[in-house]
Amino acid sequence: MSGKSGSVVIEFRDVGLYLGGKEITQNVEFNVRKGEFVCVIGASGCGKTTLLRLVSGLYQPTTGSVHVDGKKVDGPSRDVAIVFQDYSRALLPWRTAAGNVSLALEAIGMPRAERADRIHALLGKVGLAQHAAKYPSQLSGGMQQRLQIARSLAQGASILLMDEPFGALDAMTRQSLQDEVLELAADTGATVLFVTHDLEEALYLGDRVVALYSNPGRIARIVDIPLTRPRNQLSTREEPDFLHLRRELFGLMEEIHA
Amino acid sequence: MRRGFNFPGLAFLQGLVGLALFVWVWHLIVASGAVPRAFLPSPEATWNAFVRGVTIGDMREQLLGTVLRMINGWLLASLVGIALGSAIGISETLRNYLRPTLAFARALPASAVVPVAIALVGLTPGMVLGVIVFGSIWPTLLATVQGFAMVDPRLVEVSRALHLSRFDFIWKIGLPNAVPDIITGMRLSLTVALILAIVGEMLAGQEGLGKAILLAARMFRAPDLYAGIVLLGLVGLVSSYGLLLVERRVARWRR
Known part of the structure; x- marks a missing residue:
């Protein structure tokens, strides 16, 4: 099949x-x-x-x-990680790109000290390494969706x-x-x-x-x-x-x- | 409110002109003799009383007394309001149960509970603080409830998919989402806190500007009365504007 x-x-x-x-x-x-x-x-x-x-x-x-x-x-x-269609609603607007990825790492209980490297690697994977400090509203639609994908990857699902x-x-x-x-x-x-x-x-x-x-x-x-x-x-x-x-x-x- | 206004300097200047016009009209009315000076002193007399009060008089201590009373009550009201508001806001069931009660309590003029408070705890500083907290808690509490109720359902799903604990949901999603509403609520609370601080001083005889203007009125010292009123106006203006700045800064992610 x-x-x-x-x-x-x-x-x-x-x-x-x-x-x-x-x-x-x-x-x-x-x-x-x-x-x-x-x-x-x-x-x-x-x-x-x-x-x-x-x-x-x-x-x-x-x-x-x-x-x-x-x-x-x-x-x-x-x-099981999920990527929603409406990325602008699925991201936390008050957190930067790095902070949004961090949410998933915090959820799985990763210690603070290890998060920064992991966030950097994940943002790099979706081509957002340069935009870590930006808020979702400062990113284009494609970048916001990349960010949501990075967050779903962070979950390690x-x-x-x-x-x-x-x-x-x-x-x-x-x-x-x-x-x-x-x-x-x-x-x-x-x-x-x-x-x-x-x-x-x-x-x-x-x-x-x-x-x-x-x-x-x-x-x-x-x-x-x-x-x-x-x-x-x-x-x-x-x-x-x-x-x-x-x-x-x-x-x-x-x-x-x- | 609008950012990037073409002539912010011009708007400020226009505001000053308006204020000057107001003082000038005030001056004209007094000069015409239409109103007895015992009720309406001239701007100059008010200004002199103000300077005298702040330099050699007791106005600074009175100001401090009122401002501290206002801020203490306001901070306590904000803390309790945010905590209670979060607890209520997190549960839709609880929200539905409490909505009418909260609406009633909010619509109740806080000064109406003063007799109850006096009967319960007497004419003490604690009573004044209690009335300030009771009266000024509602805008913050209701704004917090509102902020929680308005969390995007998608974010609720995100937090469920990520297995966020209830505490993490409150701390990382609910509260940040409510922050702009909370600050707005706190700004409104502060205005109420100032009103009640003054009413409380007048009723319970606590040292402060409220008591001072009441005494000035009773002794027909009109310039002192008006100087106190002007100072209270300034307190309200400065505190409200300060929180407006905080509001803009905190909500910079909101476009």
Whole structure:
């Protein structure tokens, strides 16, 4: 089913969720393996983000269960980090870039003396070493999202949940961040569950793509992406497999929207 | 309030002109003889009384007495207000339970509880302090509750995802988020604290400007009365403006 042969780290077992009497998610069942990069696509309101909240323990399923590392999720875990789409709301505006990364280190109880080096290394990883003393309001959107990624890395989690992280960014910034996230995922060996409404982004990043129907959110199709890594913004997007999958999924998405 | 105003010097100058006009009109009214001098002294007489009071008179001690009373009550009210406000603000349930009660207590004029306070603790410095604290706690307390209630839900999720303890959430997210509101509340509290310090002095006979202007009025020493009023106005102005500066500095991350 998947290109990677690692053990299963995220399991959706026949998951259903009702919120305020409305059925959000229905019969969702799929697995994510260790180190795998899985993208979830679907129209807005199809419950993509809900799936991330279920894995992160911010929501509890009404029926079925979500398991991480074999254990049933019953609340947030430090081994699961989440990157929100609205970076400007997810960062602490009164803390500098360094201070925002520090929050995650403080949360895991790292002694003060060790934090400075770690913060510097993490900010360096996302290209923000020069901006450590700036407040989020002084950073561009792309930089704020990099900062949120650095904070999620600081948590030391092996599972990274990303909720349309580049949806609000311009095309150039989005492409460079896509490549940075692929690099970071490869470096850290993290398992990534990535939600997007951008079909091409899903194909470019993922090992697999999970497409969802709307109202309620349920799985329409799960597609393996056999494109070679490392991926390249130009050549990958020109590969016959890419174009073929794009056509296929595009058709599916039109069907979903209809 | 606006930063980068084109002519900040000009605005200041305009303010001075306005003030000078006010004093000039005051002078004209006194000079016309329309109001007896026993009720309205001339600006010059007021100024002389002011200088005399500050140099050879007791005005400095009285000023110190009033300012200390105001600041002590205000600091105590701020501390208790922030602590109580955090405790209430952190819980939505508690907020809902207490909102009407707090709204009532806030709307209650603090001077209305003075008779109760006198009956309970007598005409003591403690009573005055208590009334100042009771009266000036509300703006800070309510601002703190408000600051906590307005924490972005996303930040609540961030703190949950990071497993922040309840204390860390209060200390690292709730309170910093509330700080601009708290400072604004404290600025309003300070004004109330000054009013109540003066009322308290008048009622309980504590040494201070409030008692001094009351005595001056009773003895028909109009210039002394007006000098005291001007000085009290200055205290209010300086303290309020000082906190406005703090407010701007603390909230520099807010654009």
